[in-house]
Amino acid sequence: MKRxxxxxxxxxxxxxxxxxFNGNKMLSxxxxxxxxxxxxGRIMGIPAYKRVIVTQYQEIIDYVREQAAENMxxxxxxxxxxxGISYSLKLGIxxxxxxxxxxxxxxxxxxxxxxxxxxxAYLFAVCDQPWLTAESILKLVDAFYRxxxxxxxLSYGGKSGNPVIFHERYRxxxxxxxxxxxxxxxxxxxxxxxxxxxxxDAMELFDIDRR
Numbered sequence: 475m476k477r478x479x480x481x482x483x484x485x486x487x488x489x490x491x492x493x494x495f496n497g498n499k500m501l502s503x504x505x506x507x508x509x510x511x512x513x514x515g516r517i518m519g520i521p522a523y524k525r526v527i528v529t530q531y532q533e534i535i536d537y538v539r540e541q542a543a544e545n546m547x548x549x550x551x552x553x554x555x556x557x558g559i560s561y562s563l564k565l566g567i568x569x570x571x572x573x574x575x576x577x578x579x580x581x582x583x584x585x586x587x588x589x590x591x592x593x594x595a596y597l598f599a600v601c602d603q604p605w606l607t608a609e610s611i612l613k614l615v616d617a618f619y620r621x622x623x624x625x626x627x628l629s630y631g632g633k634s635g636n637p638v639i640f641h642e643r644y645r646x647x648x649x650x651x652x653x654x655x656x657x658x659x660x661x662x663x664x665x666x667x668x669x670x671x672x673x674x675d676a677m678e679l680f681d682i683d684r685r
Contacts, residue, residue: 478633481592482615483638485566486510486518487559487603488601489552500531510534510601515545515597519546520615524548524570527601528562545677558654564604567596567648591637596648598650605677611637614671618662625661626677630672634661635679 488500488510500510510527515556517525525547527538535549550569552562572596595618599606610628614637618626624641627634638657640648647660661668 477668480641481523481618482521482597483570484520484525484562484572484597484599485524485549485593486513486517486525486601487562487563487566488527488531488565489555489559490531500529501533504604505535507605511537512604513601514538514632516606516611519608520597520611522597524593526550526566526569528566528610539593553601558652560651560653563598563651563657564649565645566598567625567645570594570596573604579594593643595639595643596642596644596645597637597639600681602681603636603679605675605680606637607674607678610671610673610678613673614639617671621669624667625664626669626671627661627674629670630676631677632670633679634658634668634670635673 498606501508503509504512510529514527526549527547528550528676529535530552535551538549548569550565552565554561597615599611606628614626614628616637618639621676624643626639628637629635638661640660641655644664648657651657651659
């Protein structure tokens with residue numbers, strides 16, 4: 475099976491408690507737009523099987539539902555943000571692994587008649603990188619498809635950041651994470667299987683933690 479037939483799901487993470495920010499940073503305005511909406515607009519050009527956003531915030535859930543036809547993204551509620559980012563990863567993966575919805579707009583359908591299910595991959599992106607560009611995300615996806623590596627990670631100057639794409643062979647390890655441990659823990663164990671993809675600018679990888 476060709477790598478470009480891999481079924482890619484996009485999982486946006488927006489469920490953190492923003493303790494260091496001293497407030498809900500997801501709703502804070504960056505260039506007049508709530509922070510989380512920047513990434514929403516930039517994933518629309520990515521061919522994806524599913525797109526979900528995992529969040530604890532009702533404001534985000536309401537907005538995504540209201541804009542569902544335009545955004546083609548599904549909200550997934552995280553009611554236990556205190557369990558750490560690993561729980562958001564699990565919710566995202568499991569929500570993307572359901573039966574294919576033939577009626578869902580924008581879905582990339584599996585190739586018929588092969589007798590073999592398409593391979594899967596998961597692109598994880600955080601919603602506090604408002605300067606991440608659509609061009610860099612597309613560059614990451616393209617590099618993953620071209621590479622034989624199981625993980626592709628956006629980087630700058632050799633330093634890894636987000637987003638990160640994991641092939642399905644890492645699904646079990648991702649689901650096995652606990653507490654506030656994210657996918658980078660899996661990536662660091664398999665650096666020989668990582669394709670680093672240079673972003674256009676260092677600011678693209680900057681995530682906002684403090685006011």
